[in-house]
């Protein structure tokens with residue numbers, strides 16, 4: 001493979017933003033048929049480098065060669081014309097349009113809609129990425145939108161495919177399917193640049209790994225010859241932080257859900273049926289499952305974005321089904337939604353103003369007036385405690401890298417003294433060190449007696465973090481069982497909706513240990 005000249009070569013590429021040098025003297029070579037990982041901590045400069053390749057961001061210095069010829073890529077259209085496709089971390093889809101309409105806009109010469117819909121279905125079936133062409137994007141979960149992005153790229157038959165964290169919201173089975181797809185594409189000669197924080201995935205899939213640290217090249221290695229620890233060390237420049245789970249006795253019930261019914265608010269969503277759930281003080285309950293199975297509906301019913309029968313949700317003993325989000329916050333509910341930009345934070349506002357979004361009743365305002373110094377102090381506390389890399393508390397939320405914004409949002413809700421903490425996809429797109437920090441923060445909350453509910457598609461995360469676990473499938477919730485008494489087989493079975501038979505499948509191996517082997 002390496003005998004052919006590189007398809008893409010970057011020489012000494014640099015990019016400086018006002019507060020930070022995002023890329024500094026980066027060299028990168030990607031060969032035909034190669035799956036090349038780019039890894040690094042949150043804010044290391046991976047996305048910036050990819051945006052330079054895709055023509056979204058202009059480099060300040062350096063050269064780019066494509067098939068050994070020098071090129072300047074000034075726009076994504078130019079990148080696409082060369083055969084470069086990119087799946088973004090923050091999806092660039094129009095919410096009000098359907099899947100087919102969105103994809104049509106991204107193609108330079110789109111076929112008629114009926115033909116395009118047929119092609120979308122064909123690619124989605126071929127690559128095991130279920131997508132319904134006529135569904136409006138606003139009704140889809142993050143995981144489903146990601147599939148659209150991947151299908152969109154595959155339709156363009158790229159020669160170089162850039163994937164920015166494509167698996168972060170896919171199920172283990174979907175990840176394996178995607179890997180088959182990528183391996184097939186690579187065998188057909190397509191080059192793939194693959195960004196991920198999941199080091200095991202990189203070791204399993206990629207031929208080469210370029211590691212960035214603080215905007216500079218830390219090394220280029222063969223990930224198949226590295227361990228998870230050695231890759232992590234190269235990435236963060238020190239040993240990986242350890243994360244400790246210890247058993248703990250739970251206290252009184254803080255959040256309980258009784259016979260919760262919720263029709264879906266859109267024709268393609270999932271209605272919730274008879275959900276029964278209890279989360280006690282001092283425990284973490286994990287909800288596993290593939291996105292699109294009622295996760296959005298459950299989160300909206302618990303957070304107060306949608307109301308339900310008064311006695312279907314109890315918060316600290318109060319019937320809360322009819323209360324709105326602000327009233328539930330007053331009862332001590334804190335919520336980290338899965339969409340960081342737009343829901344968890346206002347992209348165009350500073351971090352310090354973003355503390356007001358959910359913290360307005362916590363001494364940050366007085367008689368309706370904003371207490372700016374208190375706001376700034378609070379934002380600084382979050383930044384320090386959660387090691388958020390940013391240009392200070394006045395930095396605009398959208399200027400933060402995905403993982404750093406996530407740390408900020410989790411930090412904000414954690415420091416607002418929850419009694420019940422509801423978290424969706426806590427470490428989506430977050431690097432391995434920061435993920436350990438966020439998980440430790442959730443464990444600390446549990447140890448302080450907070451009732452924590454984590455909804456995640458990352459099974460590894462739920463198995464390492466939660467005391468008890470349940471699966472949401474097709475709008476129904478499986479029984480909640482102690483995590484350490486279940487098995488991956490059982491959870492897999494429940495994910496397919498088969499929980500009529502409640503006989504426990506005994507654990508063949510400790511499900512938690514499997515991921516630490």
Ligand SMILES: Nc1ncnc2c1ncn2[C@@H]1O[C@H](COP(=O)(O)OP(=O)(O)OP(=O)(O)O)[C@@H](O)[C@H]1O
Nearest residue numbers: 017022042043044045046047048399400401402403
């Ligand atoms: N438009 C921008 N304006 C100002 N600073 C920016 C901008 N885009 C990125 N940065 C900064 O550049 C640095 C590198 O960001 P980048 O998004 O490339 O990191 P990353 O490695 O992709 O991180 P993550 O894994 O969290 O996505 C960060 O410090 C980020 O805050």
